[in-house]
Amino acid sequence: SWGQARNDLIKAVGKNNFVTWIEPLRLIGLEGGIARFEAPTKFMRDWVSRNFAEQIRTHLSLAGKAVDRIEFLVASTRPVPIAQIADRPTRTRTALAAARVADEPELPGAPLDSRFTFDTFVVGKPNELAHAAARRVAEGGPTTFNPLFLYGGVGLGKTHLMHAIAHELRTRRPELRVLYLSAEQFMYRFIQALREKQVMDFKEMFRAVDVLMVDDVQFIAGKDSTQEEFFHTFNALVDQNKQIVISADRAPGEIKDLEERIKSRLQCGLVVDLHPTDYELRLGILQQKAEAYRAQHGNLKMADGILEFLAHRITTNVRVLEGALTRLFAFASLVGREITLDLAQDCLADILRASERKITIEEIQRKVAEHYNIRLSDMIGPKRVRTIARPRQIAMYLAKNMTTRSLPEIGRRFGGRDHTTIMHGVRKIEELKASDNQLDEDLKLLRRLLEA
Ligand code: ADP
Numbered sequence: 309s310w311g312q313a314r315n316d317l318i319k320a321v322g323k324n325n326f327v328t329w330i331e332p333l334r335l336i337g338l339e340g341g342i343a344r345f346e347a348p349t350k351f352m353r354d355w356v357s358r359n360f361a362e363q364i365r366t367h368l369s370l371a372g373k374a375v376d377r378i379e380f381l382v383a384s385t386r387p388v389p390i391a392q393i394a395d396r397p398t399r400t401r402t403a404l405a406a407a408r409v410a411d412e413p414e415l416p417g418a419p420l421d422s423r424f425t426f427d428t429f430v431v432g433k434p435n436e437l438a439h440a441a442a443r444r445v446a447e448g449g450p451t452t453f454n455p456l457f458l459y460g461g462v463g464l465g466k467t468h469l470m471h472a473i474a475h476e477l478r479t480r481r482p483e484l485r486v487l488y489l490s491a492e493q494f495m496y497r498f499i500q501a502l503r504e505k506q507v508m509d510f511k512e513m514f515r516a517v518d519v520l521m522v523d524d525v526q527f528i529a530g531k532d533s534t535q536e537e538f539f540h541t542f543n544a545l546v547d548q549n550k551q552i553v554i555s556a557d558r559a560p561g562e563i564k565d566l567e568e569r570i571k572s573r574l575q576c577g578l579v580v581d582l583h584p585t586d587y588e589l590r591l592g593i594l595q596q597k598a599e600a601y602r603a604q605h606g607n608l609k610m611a612d613g614i615l616e617f618l619a620h621r622i623t624t625n626v627r628v629l630e631g632a633l634t635r636l637f638a639f640a641s642l643v644g645r646e647i648t649l650d651l652a653q654d655c656l657a658d659i660l661r662a663s664e665r666k667i668t669i670e671e672i673q674r675k676v677a678e679h680y681n682i683r684l685s686d687m688i689g690p691k692r693v694r695t696i697a698r699p700r701q702i703a704m705y706l707a708k709n710m711t712t713r714s715l716p717e718i719g720r721r722f723g724g725r726d727h728t729t730i731m732h733g734v735r736k737i738e739e740l741k742a743s744d745n746q747l748d749e750d751l752k753l754l755r756r757l758l759e760a
């Protein structure tokens with residue numbers, strides 16, 4: 309049955325792919341050797357039919373349902389998701405904007421980015437909790453987590469998830485008054501109300517919403533009257549059992565200059581963080597963006613391994629990752645050539661350089677000392693016994709190869725040794741590693757540990 313096939317597919321395609329692409333499918337018919345599935349959007353339908361149809365067919369057959377053919381349809385019962393409007397190349401920007409405006413209720417909220425939906429949010433280990441919590445809130449059921457507090461570093465998807473909640477609620481529960489805005493906009497509105505002596509209107513307006521989402525709440529820290537007003541709005545809504553979603557760049561307890569009572573209020577619901585991305589998630593996001601690009605612009609000639617290369621090298625945040633990909637596509641379409649690794653390295657040199665993790669000599673010394681079980685102080689000390697001198701040379705070798713420091717600089721950090729001593733150490737290790745397998749393995753391991 310489909311239930312069985314789904315279970316097998318989790319293993320076959322991996323959890324990320326499963327959650328993102330297969331789980332949202334609905335089996336709507338299975339007869340005459342034809343299985344019909346409904347996908348939430350056209351984009352997803354195209355992706356799934358291109359990438360997973362064969363595996364779905366195989367696993368359905370293995371689960372006892374002989375299937376010759378699979379058809380994917382786009383769910384028609386659901387109102388057109390905003391994501392689809394963006395996908396449709398025939399729409400002009402103004403038409404898009406108009407669609408968005410028509411979609412907005414008369415609330416002082418910020419416009420929603422039509423690309424930030426659950427469909428386009430790639431789920432991985434680092435964000436799965438936040439994603440699950442956001443999904444739950446977006447179902448619009450009873451307020452189980454109130455407030456939902458999402459936090460995490462820049463570019464990890466907080467705003468994306470909040471917009472996704474808003475989009476989803478507007479589709480599922482159009483009767484709800486959903487208000488999304490940044491803390492900065494909240495402050496701006498409040499100050500404007502003060503100036504125009506319309507504070508009562510302001511209060512009424514905010515207290516009439518069903519779902520309030522305030523992005524980047526750390527912004528109001530230290531802004532006393534805004535904090536005060538936020539606190540009252542917050543309490544009034546919670547008392548009426550209205551859903552609140554808040555984001556910030558750090559945990560409630562860690563926001564400086566935020567009143568204690570607000571901190572404790574923010575903590576009383578569900579607090580979840582978005583962790584820094586891992587390789588798998590970054591690759592998933594890149595694959596999705598590349599596919600979206602293909603869906604819109606047609607063919608894209610890209611050598612194998614480019615996305616893997618980017619996912620490996622650009623670890624800072626998703627926004628930078630996206631920027632890199634966008635630039636690469638633009639460049640490739642301009643020069644009309646296949647995207648090769650060389651081209652990518654050329655075109656993204658600045659981004660790659662900026663996101664290089666700077667490994668310090670100190671870190672190298674610590675890791676090497678740990679690995680060979682010697683004291684950190686021996687790294688810079690004078691002892692010459694082999695059991696200490698050799699690891700020290702290894703650290704010198706790694707310092708030379710993994711940092712951009714010059715030999716004299718390295719010498720200074722090894723207890724003021726001369727640059728010729730460092731050079732000697734580096735050469736010694738180069739020489740040894742050519743014949744000593746164990747040493748070679750050790751060096752690889754240390755590099756991996758340091759690069760992690
Ligand atoms: P934050 O608000 O946490 O600073 P954003 O939500 O603005 O981050 O995300 C930055 C960019 O990265 C956006 O374009 C967003 O769509 C993208 N992004 C972040 N996380 C994901 C994800 N898991 N899947 C797809 N895109 C993502």
Ligand code: MG
Nearest residue numbers: 466467468523
């Ligand atoms: Mg944001």
